[in-house]
Amino acid sequence: MPPLLARGCDHHTTRHVSSASLADAMASANVLLLPEPGSGHLMSLIEAGKRLLGHDGSDETPGLTVTVLIIRPATAESAAEVDSHVSRVAASGSGIRFHHLPAVEPPTDCAGNLQEFKSRYMQMQAPHVKAALADLDAAALVIDFFATGVIDAARELAVPTYVYFTSTAALLALTLRLPALDETVEVFDGTVDVPGMPPVPAGSIPGFLGDKKSPNYTWFVYHGRRFMDADGIIINTANELEPGLIAAIADGQCVPGRRAPPLFPIGPVIDLGLKGWSEDCVHRWLDAQPHASVVFLCFGSLGYFDVAKAHEVATGLERSGHRFLWTLRGPPAAGSPHPTDADLDELLPEGFLERTKERGLVWPRRAPQKEILAHPAVGGFVTHCGWNSTLESLWHGVPLVPWPLYAEQHLNAFELVSDVGVAVAMEVDRKRNNFVEAADLERAVRCLMGMSEEGTKAREKATKMKAACRKALEDGGSSYAALQGLRHAILTGTGCNGVASPGETHGQN
Ligand SMILES: COc1cc(-c2[o+]c3cc(O)cc([O-])c3cc2O[C@@H]2O[C@H](CO)[C@H](O)[C@H](O)[C@H]2O)cc(OC)c1O
Numbered sequence: 152m153p154p155l156l157a158r159g160c161d162h163h164t165t166r167h168v169s170s171a172s173l174a175d176a177m178a179s180a181n182v183l184l185l186p187e188p189g190s191g192h193l194m195s196l197i198e199a200g201k202r203l204l205g206h207d208g209s210d211e212t213p214g215l216t217v218t219v220l221i222i223r224p225a226t227a228e229s230a231a232e233v234d235s236h237v238s239r240v241a242a243s244g245s246g247i248r249f250h251h252l253p254a255v256e257p258p259t260d261c262a263g264n265l266q267e268f269k270s271r272y273m274q275m276q277a278p279h280v281k282a283a284l285a286d287l288d289a290a291a292l293v294i295d296f297f298a299t300g301v302i303d304a305a306r307e308l309a310v311p312t313y314v315y316f317t318s319t320a321a322l323l324a325l326t327l328r329l330p331a332l333d334e335t336v337e338v339f340d341g342t343v344d345v346p347g348m349p350p351v352p353a354g355s356i357p358g359f360l361g362d363k364k365s366p367n368y369t370w371f372v373y374h375g376r377r378f379m380d381a382d383g384i385i386i387n388t389a390n391e392l393e394p395g396l397i398a399a400i401a402d403g404q405c406v407p408g409r410r411a412p413p414l415f416p417i418g419p420v421i422d423l424g425l426k427g428w429s430e431d432c433v434h435r436w437l438d439a440q441p442h443a444s445v446v447f448l449c450f451g452s453l454g455y456f457d458v459a460k461a462h463e464v465a466t467g468l469e470r471s472g473h474r475f476l477w478t479l480r481g482p483p484a485a486g487s488p489h490p491t492d493a494d495l496d497e498l499l500p501e502g503f504l505e506r507t508k509e510r511g512l513v514w515p516r517r518a519p520q521k522e523i524l525a526h527p528a529v530g531g532f533v534t535h536c537g538w539n540s541t542l543e544s545l546w547h548g549v550p551l552v553p554w555p556l557y558a559e560q561h562l563n564a565f566e567l568v569s570d571v572g573v574a575v576a577m578e579v580d581r582k583r584n585n586f587v588e589a590a591d592l593e594r595a596v597r598c599l600m601g602m603s604e605e606g607t608k609a610r611e612k613a614t615k616m617k618a619a620c621r622k623a624l625e626d627g628g629s630s631y632a633a634l635q636g637l638r639h640a641i642l643t644g645t646g647c648n649g650v651a652s653p654g655e656t657h658g659q660n
């Protein structure tokens with residue numbers, strides 16, 4: 152069971168530089184980042200670190216250094232991924248520093264309970280995190296949302312601690328609300344009340360919250376409580392994307408009677424640079440397609456299809472009559488969560504490639520997703536709704552069809568269709584391992600790529616969100632202001648809010 156320390160006050164750890172000038176504080180502030188060592192979370196937090204440093208084109212922050220604490224991943228495969236990413240960032244001249252924490256033996260008694268595993272493994276790092284905070288003279292600690300178990304270690308050294316939330320304001324609102332729901336709700340059925348969004352069907356609640364007896368659920372209740380102890384919550388979204396949710400969180404609607412920690416929506420935090428085409432034939436194929444005519448299908452780092460699912464997709468795409476670029480990955484090898492390169496002969500119906508060769512390309516490896524979404528020939532995206540993929544799509548104004556698979560993606564899918572309005576719904580049978588019938592895929596693709604009212608609305612909204620996301624990051628935009636507010640809070644040790652209430656500025660004066 153996660154330990155819960157009683158705390159009397161809300162936002163407390165004030166660095167003793169608040170009376171000193173900002174210039175003095177700027178002389179020495181070292182911000183430590185503690186990512187969960189899964190590559191998605193690690194990359195997102197490093198990207199946020201680059202934004203803090205200002206090396207992404209926004210204002211430089213003199214005197215601020217960013218050091219990423221690297222935890223040894225639990226598997227060799229994951230360690231290789233993390234190593235290669237760290238080497239790339241270290242060689243890129245970003246200014247990000249790295250500090251490897253001593254090895255800790257991962258827990259061995261939570262097989263199959265991934266959220267429990269991640270939370271416990273992060274909590275076990277607490278003594279090493281505490282030593283690093285002292286040795287590296289930390290001004291602030293920014294932790295992954297699975298790492299709230301280290302908050303007390305930082306508190307003992309009076310180091311202000313911020314949570315970095317890699318996902319949506321919707322998941323954050325639900326997680327903050329969870330301790331109260333836990334006391335009043337036996338099972339999630341019907342709809343669930345998440346402040347700031349339409350009633351959420353129980354079928355869209357993340358799977359790891361579906362079973363109250365599961366340690367995964369218990370850990371999320373714990374994290375929901377501990378988020379309230381943070382000095383701020385940095386979130387990878389923009390006010391323009393989730394305005395109702397951000398207002399509800401900032402107004403304290405998720406935990407009535409307690410002031411929410413300052414919220415810093417600094418997103419989209421995605422790597423905005425295009426690296427050029429690693430896959431030349433995909434590029435050449437797209438160049439030959441008409442503007443906005445291609446539906447792109449891609450399902451994240453962990454999404455894959457077996458023969459039955461692949462046949463439904465192939466049939467649906469063939470019958471839709473639309474152009475397509477499909478990243479098809481095969482089931483993982485034993486002991487790995489990662490998909491394999493697809494064996495197309497095995498996975499696809501006979502003759503499919505020949506029949507669709509004039510208008511379709513099936514790509515059997517990891518695809519250069521960002522570059523594809525940026526290509527003018529791409530007009531729609533069938534996606535697992537990972538939050539990074541969603542932000543990448545909206546950054547380029549591409550409307551979506553959600554096909555959620557794992558983690559929090561069913562909640563993301565519901566929000567994108569019913570709240571943000573940038574996606575066309577598709578029937579996904581969660582009880583049959585997220586199976587989609589060919590006819591449902593065909594309908595959704597026709598609706599998104601054709602002239603339907605629903606598709607047109609989603610396209611128009613995606614175009615608006617593209618403009619809004621870009622504006623949010625510009626000087627004077629909402630995320631730019633939140634980032635400035637965050638830098639100020641870190642440098643002065645004051646918890647000013649990144650979200651301006653009406654008539655309020657960001658407290659940088
Ligand atoms: C958001 O809640 C959870 C996310 C994950 C999770 O784990 C994961 C592990 C890996 O080894 C590689 C990954 O790429 C990966 C991704 C992942 O979820 C995605 O995280 C993104 C943030 O970077 C984003 O939030 C996406 O929407 C997620 O799909 C795992 C998990 O429990 C095991 C979560 O509760």
Ligand SMILES: O=c1ccn([C@@H]2O[C@H](COP(=O)(O)OP(=O)(O)O)[C@@H](O)[C@H]2O)c(=O)[nH]1
Pocket residue numbers: 191449450451452453478516517518519520521536537538539540541543558
């Ligand atoms: O074939 C692929 C699959 C995924 N991605 C990238 O991997 C990340 C996936 O992150 P997301 O949060 O969407 O989902 P996750 O894989 O973490 O579940 C995004 O940056 C994608 O662009 C990619 O480049 N090619």
